[in-house]
Amino acid sequence: MSVSIFDSFLTTPDMIAVFEDTAVVQAMLRFEAALSQAQAEEGLLPSESAAVIATACDARQYDIPALIAAARSAGSLAIPLVKELTKAVAARDKGAASKVHWGSTSQDVIDTAQVLVTRDSLQLLDDGLHDLTGHLLHLAEQHLATPVLARTMMQPAQVTSFGFKLANWLAPLVRSRQRLREAAERALQLQLGGAVGTLSVMDEQGPAVAQRVANALGLKNAPQWHTQRDEWVRLGLEVAVLTGSLGKLATDLSLMAQGEIGELAEPSGNGRGGSSAMPHKRNPVSAMIALAAAQRTPQHGAALLACMGQQHERGLGNWQAELAEWPQLFLSAHGALQALNDAFAGLQIDRARMLRNIDALQGLVFAEAASAYLAATIGKAAAHALLEKMTGEALSSGRHLSEVLAEAVQADEQLRAAVDTAHLQTLFDAVKATAPAHRLAARQLQSLRGDIAALNLRNTK
Structure with missing residues (x-):
């Protein structure tokens, strides 16, 4: 495939190479070679014909830009490719050419x-x-x-x-x-069903051919x-x-x-x-x-x-x-x-x-931890209200919340008696907060x- 300069900037050469035109055409030809070989193994065509077809399944032998141009009017890249593959096989073996792409679509x-x-x-x-x-x-x-x-x-x-x-x-x-x-x-x-998915051309041998093609390509076999x-x-x-x-x-x-x-x-x-x-x-x-x-x-x-x-x-x-x-x-x-x-x-x-x-942030990000600790003493609502007030004071004064809160605890007799001041300060330790x-x-x-x-x-x- 052709990618713009800006597409190339946002991807990698390795992934571009996977979907590059020659790589896609070669993958199509791998299918054709595997199909003819599977049909030969099932007795649907001579093994010599399959070998000739395989020899022609090399993308380097084809004018890929011309195939792409022809595909626009044909409606599918496969149509001009199969046409050119058939010509290449006919140049070696006219009998084998009649078996190219046989039973497929x-x-x-x-x-x-x-x-x-x-x-x-x-x-x-x-x-x-x-x-x-x-x-x-x-x-x-x-x-x-x-x-x-x-x-x-x-x-x-x-x-x-x-x-x-x-x-x-x-x-x-x-x-x-x-x-x-x-x-x-x-x-x-594998995708193999023929014209309308029924493998009708290959009749009863169609499923066996499909299994052989899947095995050759290392793919799962499934109905079309x-x-x-x-x-x-x-x-x-x-x-x-x-x-x-x-x-x-x-x-x-x-x-x-x-x-x-x-x-x-x-x-x-x-x-x-x-x-x-x-x-x-x-x-x-x-x-x-x-x-x-x-x-x-x-x-x-x-x-x-x-x-x-x-x-x-x-x-x-x-x-x-x-x-x-x-x-x-x-x-x-x-x-x-x-x-x-x-x-x-x-x-x-x-x-x-x-x-x-x-x-x-002046300790403000530790406010929830401090509020949860104080809630055990003064209740959740009171603790939340106190921390809201203390964070406001910390912001207005430019001081650390731990310092402002420690002063508030010392100023309140109930809190001073119930709160472990040393433990309260550990709630403002960033490393401990990661626990x-x-x-x-x-x-x-x-x-x-x-x-x-x-x-x-x-x-x-």
Whole structure:
């Protein structure tokens, strides 16, 4: 396929190569070679004819731009390709030429080719997820006790653990890796049905031929699915969900890398993240690429859903639209994955800045913990009202909430007698405040570590 300069900027050469025109045509020719060989093994054509057909199934022998141009008027890339393949075979063996594409139809060739290149693209995604989840798991284990601000509604909320935040980025990606494999198991299947899906030309031998073709291509054999697009679309939507999760991660990364926040920074050097006008700039380019991918993806996913209402036994317009939309999902997903792998392989984490951002809030993010502690003495409503008043005084005076609250406790006889002042002060300790998040993250990481190890083990088989 041909991609624009701006598409290329947002994806990777590896994924472009998977869906490149020659790769798709070669996948179509792999189907044709496997079909003729299977038919020969079932006695439907001479083995010599199958060998001649296989010899001609090399995409390098064909003028692919001319095929693409001819496909526009023919209505399918398979039609001019089969025509040229038949000519190439006839030049070697006229008898064999009559058996080219025998018993098949254009959609069989194209759908199976899509399945073959998609299998390659899924391996790229799986490899990228292997790396990114590895980076995130390692960082999460390192930062279980690292305090960082949790932010809700774009505002400071409480202190959490950076390891907990990393675990929350990690978990959806592990799930996506699992779901993609599950969806692929169902969707990566041979398409072979002939003109209307009944394998009528090959008669009773059709199912045996289909099984042989599936075996040769390493695909699951199933009844034709010409206009049954449910499993195929589910696979595409899993890619869309993955890209959405990558976009969430990129959003948080970009916000934490803002100069005013400065808690994270992408790797720099060699012109990475620079500005054409401002020498001081350090732009989060990995986050930018992932965000761009996430913003483009919903439309492609929606297009797949819109294309599902395919008419009768062969779609008119909707199947063709699906073919064009399909690669875009994978191009965006892999671009986002690679960009974030680049970022997290050298991510810079400023723990001191995280603490300074907490300290700059004058202890206000610990107000809930202090209120909960005081509620045991004066009741929930009174404790809440007291903390509301004390936070207002801290803000107006520019003092730390712990100091203002300690004075209020000392000024109130009931509180002074009931409150452990030393314990109250520990509620304003940022590191100790990470304890609940630390515990939860440690438990979650143990489960995720096992899931990742199982996925990695299956990847080596």
